[in-house]
Amino acid sequence: xxxxxxTRLVAAREIRVKLRDRTFLFGTLFFLLIAAAGTILxxxxxxxxxxxxxxxxxxxxxxxxxxDVRVVPDDRAAEQAVRDGDVDAAVVSGPAVLALDExxxxxxxxxxxxxxxxxLDPDAVxxxxxxxxxxxxxFVFFITSQTFGLQIAQSVTEExxxxxxxxxxxxxPVRALLAGKVIAGGILALGQIALIAVVAVAxxxxxxxGGLLTLLAPAIGWFVPFFLLGFVLLAAMWAAAGALVNxxxxxxxxxxxxxxxxxxxxxxVIFLNDNASAMRALSYLPFSSPTAMPLRLFTGDAAGWEPFxxxxxxxxxxxxxxxxGARIYEGSLLRTxxxxxxxAAWRERESIG
Amino acid sequence: xxxxxxLDGVDRSFGDRQVLKxxxxxxxxxxxxxxxxANGAGKTTTMxxxxxxxxxxxxxxxxxxxxxxxxDRQRFGYMPEERGLYPKMSVREQVTYLGRLHGLDAPAxxxxxxxxxxxxxxxxxxxxxxxxxSLGNQQRAQIAAALVHDPEVLVLxxxxxxxxxxxxDTVVAVLRERAASGVPVLFSSHQLDVVERLCDxxxxxxxxxxxxxxxxxxxxxxYTVPRFELVVATDAGWxxxxxxxxxxxxxxxxxxxxxxxxxxxxxxxxxALARGPVxxxxxxxxxxxxxxxxxxx
Numbered sequence: 001x002x003x004x005x006x007t008r009l010v011a012a013r014e015i016r017v018k019l020r021d022r023t024f025l026f027g028t029l030f031f032l033l034i035a036a037a038g039t040i041l042x043x044x045x046x047x048x049x050x051x052x053x054x055x056x057x058x059x060x061x062x063x064x065x066x067x068d069v070r071v072v073p074d075d076r077a078a079e080q081a082v083r084d085g086d087v088d089a090a091v092v093s094g095p096a097v098l099a100l101d102e103x104x105x106x107x108x109x110x111x112x113x114x115x116x117x118x119x120l121d122p123d124a125v126x127x128x129x130x131x132x133x134x135x136x137x138x139f140v141f142f143i144t145s146q147t148f149g150l151q152i153a154q155s156v157t158e159e160x161x162x163x164x165x166x167x168x169x170x171x172x173p174v175r176a177l178l179a180g181k182v183i184a185g186g187i188l189a190l191g192q193i194a195l196i197a198v199v200a201v202a203x204x205x206x207x208x209x210g211g212l213l214t215l216l217a218p219a220i221g222w223f224v225p226f227f228l229l230g231f232v233l234l235a236a237m238w239a240a241a242g243a244l245v246n247x248x249x250x251x252x253x254x255x256x257x258x259x260x261x262x263x264x265x266x267x268x269v270i271f272l273n274d275n276a277s278a279m280r281a282l283s284y285l286p287f288s289s290p291t292a293m294p295l296r297l298f299t300g301d302a303a304g305w306e307p308f309x310x311x312x313x314x315x316x317x318x319x320x321x322x323x324x325g326a327r328i329y330e331g332s333l334l335r336t337x338x339x340x341x342x343x344a345a346w347r348e349r350e351s352i353g
Numbered sequence: 354x355x356x357x358x359x360l361d362g363v364d365r366s367f368g369d370r371q372v373l374k375x376x377x378x379x380x381x382x383x384x385x386x387x388x389x390x391a392n393g394a395g396k397t398t399t400m401x402x403x404x405x406x407x408x409x410x411x412x413x414x415x416x417x418x419x420x421x422x423x424x425d426r427q428r429f430g431y432m433p434e435e436r437g438l439y440p441k442m443s444v445r446e447q448v449t450y451l452g453r454l455h456g457l458d459a460p461a462x463x464x465x466x467x468x469x470x471x472x473x474x475x476x477x478x479x480x481x482x483x484x485x486x487s488l489g490n491q492q493r494a495q496i497a498a499a500l501v502h503d504p505e506v507l508v509l510x511x512x513x514x515x516x517x518x519x520x521x522d523t524v525v526a527v528l529r530e531r532a533a534s535g536v537p538v539l540f541s542s543h544q545l546d547v548v549e550r551l552c553d554x555x556x557x558x559x560x561x562x563x564x565x566x567x568x569x570x571x572x573x574x575x576y577t578v579p580r581f582e583l584v585v586a587t588d589a590g591w592x593x594x595x596x597x598x599x600x601x602x603x604x605x606x607x608x609x610x611x612x613x614x615x616x617x618x619x620x621x622x623x624x625a626l627a628r629g630p631v632x633x634x635x636x637x638x639x640x641x642x643x644x645x646x647x648x649x650x
Contacts, residue, residue, distance in 0.1 A: 001427060001456045009453050017442065163437030167498065170404040170431045171454045173423070334406060 003179075006172040010180025011187070014155060018188055027147070028192055035196045039203025050106045053081040053090040062091065065110035133216065133298055134273040138291045140193060141227060142266040145234045148189040149258065152181050152235050153242030153251050156329070160246050165333055174330045182235040182322075189231055190224075219298035222307050223290075226314065230290030233318040234262060236325030243332040244340045254339070261287050269295065276301060284310050286317035356382050356417035358403070358506055358537050363412035365398055371561060372398050376412070378556045378566040380506070380537040385528065387552030387569075388541040389645060395561040396541040397434050400510050403539070404431045416506065427456050430504030434511050434541075436495050440484035444475060444494045447483065448501050455502035462501065469497045473523055489517050496524055500531070507531060509540040513547050525551060549641040559649035569641075576644045578611045581618055584633035585625055595621050609637060 018024050051068035055078065062069050070087055072078045078090035082098050089104035091097055097107055159165040159177075168177055197220070204213055241255040265288030272278040273295060282292035283302065293310045296302035331345035358380040365373040373395045380386045390396050401407040403414055405426050414421045439447050445466055452462035470479045473493040478486060483494060492515055499509065507528070513521050528551075532538045539556075542548045548555070555572055557565040565572055580601065583589060589608040593600040597616050602609040612618055618636075625631045 001454075006454065009450070013450055017439075158439070161437075162440060163433065163435040164439060165437075166401075166406055166433040166435065167431060167437075167451065168454065169406050170429070170433075171427060171451070 001172070003173050003176045006176035007179045007183065010172070010177055011184040014181055014184030015188060018151070018184070024151075024188075028195065031192070031196050032199050035200040036203050039200050040206050050089060050104050051087040052104070052107050053078040053087045055093075058091055058093075058095060062107065062110050065106065067106060067110060133219075134269060134291075134295045137219075137223065137295055137298075138266050138269045140196075141230065141291045142262060144189045144193060144227075145231055146259075146262055148185040148231070149234050149238035149262070150251070150255070151188075152185045153238040153255060154248060155181055156239050156242030156333075157245055157248055157251055160243065160333065161248065169333065174333060175326060178239055178326055178329050181239060182232060185235050186228060186231050190228065193227070216298065219294045222297050223294040225311060226290040226293055226307075229311065229314045229318045230287070233286060233314070233321050234258065236318070236321040237261065240325040240328040240332075240342075240345075243329040244342065244345060246339070250339060265291065284313060286314050289314050356505070356537070358539070359415045360399070360403070361412050361415065363399070363402060363409045363414070365395075365402060365407065365410050373402075373409075373561045376558070376561070376563055378563055380539045381554065382537050383532055383535045384553040385532045385538045385540070385551055386554040386556060387548035388539055388556045388558070389543070389545060389548055389641075390541075390558035391649065392543070394558045394649075396558060397510055399558070400431075400433075400508050400539070400541065403508050404429060406433075425505075428502065428505045430499040430502065430507045430509075432495060432499040432509040432512055436492065436515075438483050438491070438494060438498060441482055443480050444483055444486070444497075445470065445479035448494065448497050451498045452501035455504075457502050465501050465503065466497070469501055470494075472527060473497050474520075488515060489520050492516050493520060493523070496527065500527065504531075505536060507536055507538040507540075509538070511542055512540050513542055513544060521547070545641045545645060555641070557645060557648050564648040565644070572644055573638055576639070576647055578614055579616065579618065580609065580611050580637040580639065581621070582633065582635055582637050583608045583610070583621070583625055583631070585628065586630045586632065587628075589625075591628065592621065592625075595624055606632070 051070060052062055053070045053072045054062055055074060056071050059069050059071055068087075070081065072081060072090075075090075075092040078092055079098055081087045082090045082100060085100075089097055089099040089107045091107065091111070095111060097104060097111070099107075159168060201213060237258045238255065241258055242251060244254045245251060265282070265285070268278075268282055269288055269291045272282065279292055279296055279301070282288040283296050283306070285292075289310045293302065293307050297307060328342060328345045331347070332340040335345075359377075360379075361377050363373055363376040364371065376395070376399060388396055388399070398407060402409050403421075405421070405423065416425050438444075442450075448466045448470065449459075449462045452465055453459065457465060467476075467479070470476050473496055475486075475490060475493050475497065478490060483491060486494065496512065499507065509528075512524060512528070516524060528538055528540070532553075540548075540551075549569075552569055554567065555565070555569050556563060557572075565576065567575075583592060584607045587606060589606050590603060592598055592608045592610055593603070597612050598621065599611040600608060601611055610621075612621075622631065622634050625634065
């Protein structure tokens with residue numbers, strides 16, 4: 001059996017075990033509910049079109065604007081309907097618009113003549129969306145790399161803690177163990193995101209905000225390769241951290257640098273996302289580029305060649321971290337007496353074939 | 354199939370401490386080879402080097418005359434000293450998984466697992482999570498995990514520690530079957546009585562040096578002076594005055610004594626018969642414990 005086959009077996013076991021894990025299943029379900037609620041509910045809550053009471057004579061333009069028109073016999077009845085709360089607004093002769101406590105914008109717009117508008121930057125993004133999208137990208141990367149990275153560390157430590165690692169190492173190359181875990185984590189992470197994305201897209205269709213999707217598509221397309229490489233980068237760190245300790249309880253202690261490598265870029269992207277030069281820098285730094293570069297593509301700030309350069313930088317960095325992580329993993333995997341220092345793990349790697 | 358596992362001049366140090374010094378011995382096909390030594394003598398390190406979990410600083414391990422490769426080792430069965438399987442996986446699933454990691458395809462791994470679990474008495478607990486089994490049953494699962502791929506060589510570090518007597522019998526029977534089918538079996542133990550009962554060959558290690566190796570009988574013959582037990586009707590104290598006798602133990606009518614190597618024991622028997630009835634007169638084989646003491650001193 002070669003390394004590839006061994007890697008596949010290891011990855012398959014990791015995935016099988018995870019798919020039976022209640023915490024993981026409930027976590028996924030929870031995210032799906034949030035995705036569904038976040039996309040379906042807001043349009044529903046904002047209610048249908050405004051209802052307006054009006055006499056038949058003045059109803060024409062209101063109907064044309066798609067408002068919920070209730071025909072009343074006269075102005076007095078219209079006013080009464082507003083006071084009773086039967087309708088949002090009324091249009092009486094004048095014409096004047098009546099409402100209780102809030103100007104009914106849609107009704108006013110239906111009766112006004114708007115000056116012609118010429119957009120100079122037609123592609124610019126709605127400010128609300130512009131605020132939300134970075135947050136969602138950063139959040140998805142943050143949560144998934146944290147969850148699945150920690151899971152990789154736990155799986156590594158479990159094998160040390162239960163001592164099964166010695167049987168495994170005698171049977172398959174250490175590299176296959178490491179690769180299997182990272183690949184399984186990546187597949188599960190991407191699978192979970194894909195599932196959430198499907199629910200979110202379906203939600204947008206139901207909630208009728210599908211237009212956003214067309215805007216987001218290129219950014220999402222770039223997010224996938226960036227996410228995968230960023231995930232591998234972090235997973236190598238998590239696996240090394242997990243191999244340094246012997247007990248699940250000790251993972252928190254050794255993983256602080258990894259946590260920071262996830263947390264700092266997350267907050268940087270969240271807080272600096274309207275600072276163009278900061279975002280340019282972040283979109284090339286390996287730990288923040290998985291979120292920052294797709295964002296700059298989304299807002300249209302990045303030139304066409306930029307994601308390729310950033311992706312290449314990320315690829316080289318991830319490669320280097322995998323090599324270093326594998327060395328620490330190999331050097332500490334069989335040291336089952338207490339915590340291993342990074343230095344000792346780096347030096348003491350066994351040269352086994 | 355007469356393939357031999359051989360270690361040649363294996364050295365290994367951890368930091369400044371050399372734990373194996375020029376370790377050489379053989380594990381012959383079809384033989385149960387006991388590997389004994391005090392704690393820290395180097396048993397586990399030796400076994401880890403055989404399995405490729407540790408690398409030797411010098412020397413080599415060969416199998417059937419050729420240096421061991423990873424492909425060879427994949428067909429070895431190994432039970433490490435520190436036991437462990439996945440606590441949250443069922444017994445059947447993880448034994449099957451380990452079978453596949455050792456190169457079996459899925460149907461073969463399932464068949465081997467079912468047969469083996471039945472054999473070690475876990476047939477009905479196969480679908481239980483490992484952590485729900487008693488420690489004794491977890492040990493049986495561990496044995497199954499080491500044997501699932503029908504290994505060509507078995508290396509077992511303390512396979513009997515923590516086993517109840519019934520389980521010891523089961524495991525002994527399973528190991529004997531494997532040895533009888535031509536597999537070299539190397540097992541370490543500090544329970545010398547078990548080793549004595551079980552092994553054909555013996556390797557004794559002390560402070561990282563092989564002190565003795567060979568068949569059990571040959572070791573017995575070569576590592577002890579001739580020793581005899583005499584039981585007479587009355588007090589046996591007179592034996593100490595017979596020529597050449599070194600009295601080892603005297604308990605009323607019973608005496609245990611050594612003679613110089615090559616000496617004839619019959620004159621002592623004649624002397625005893627001359628004094629009265631002799632209830633028993635026989636050579637005493639030294640126990641493994643005694644050999645062990647002698648060679649590791």
